Amino acid sequence: MQKKLKLWDAIMLVMGSMIGSGIFIVSADMMRNLGSGYWLIVVWVITGIMTVAAAISYGELSALFPKAGGQYTYLKEIFGKRMGFLYGWGLFTVIQTGTIAAVAMAFGKFTAYLIPSLNDAAPIFQSGEFKITWIQILAIAVIILLTYINTRGVESGKILQNIFTGSKIIALLGLIAAGFILVDISHLSENFSLGTDSFNNLKKDFTGNFLKEGWEPISGMTLLGGIAAAMVGSVFSSVAWESVTFVSGEIENPKKNVVKSMIYGTSAVMILYIAVNYVYLNALDRDGIAFAANDRVA
Structure with missing residues (x-):
């Protein structure tokens, strides 16, 4: 069978899977936990090192088992069919399904900022707390459309993936350029003037809004806790690179190209993410990042 995905396509799949809305929102919560431009960048660098290291480790598995199936294949080969069966159904019914639904809803909500009438429209159906909105209908329509395109074959899915990933990369590069x-x-x-000093601000008023004057210095174990809390956001924005292993069987020379795509793709995305956070620190002061409306820093 002819392999239809080259190394470049695999890299684009890795990068496209990683880049999402997270990079535009998680830095607000990270800044509230750390209160320092220095520590914000340190956490992103740590996350980048961990992500690339994980990709290298995963690459060893992809070289040992160069088949389609990703984690399902690895678990089945190493721990037996039962573990592979449990993971496969868990991925289908919960993990990937939930992720797709969440991403589709995020798409719908961001679209509503461009088309306010989506937010303003009355629910199509409502019974108590349960309701069906036009944003949900849009999310479902997008899932159906993308599913249909991918069922048309690897070639059409590859073209769509490369277009979407290219637009994401261009958007990030544009943000970086404009930000400087x-x-x-x-x-x-100003954001680096505090050096290694760190602060957090997690206090809210009775309406649920953060208090801008609530910054408190932290150190020692509290700082480690702040770093751990901040990494929830940075790691969330840096996952999904392993998606390329699901299509290993469609990639040319998978023993080499799968691991290369994960290393090159994760490295490129983490460099972009760190550069974007430098832009945030250049364009906004500490409060501007920490208390951005709905955490949308960009």
Whole structure:
């Protein structure tokens, strides 16, 4: 059978799977937990090292078992059919299904910012707390459309993936360029002026809004806790690179190209993520990042 995915396609799949809405929102919560530009960048660097190291380790498995199926194949080969069976059904019914639904809903909500009438429209159906909205209908329609395109074959899925991933990369590069070129006042030195000092601000008023004057210094074990809490966001934004292993059987020379795609793809995305956070620190002060509306820093 002719392999239809080259190394470049595999890299684009890795990058496209990783880049999502997370990079635009998680830095707000990270800043509230750390209160320092220095520590914000440190956490992203740690996450980058961990992500690339995990990709290298995963690459060893892909070289040992160069078949389609990803984690299902690895678990079945190493721990037996029962473990593979449990994971496969768990992935189908909960893990991947839930992820797809969440991403589709995020797409619908972000679309509603461009088309406010989606938010303003009355629910199509409502019974108590349960309701069906036009945003949900849009999310379902997107899932059906993308599913249909992928059922047409690897070639059509590859083209769509490369287009989407390319647009994501261009958007991030545009944000990075604009963040340094078009900013009137740089806050970079201000955000790094505290050095290794760290703070958190998790206090809220009675309406549920964060108090901007609630910054408190942290150190020692509290700082380690803040780093761990901040990494929830950075790791969330950096997962899904393993998706390429599900299509190993469609990739040319999978023993080499799967691991290469994971290493190159994760490295490129983490460099982009760190650069984007430098843009945040350049364009906004600490409060501007930490208390961005709905955590949307960009």
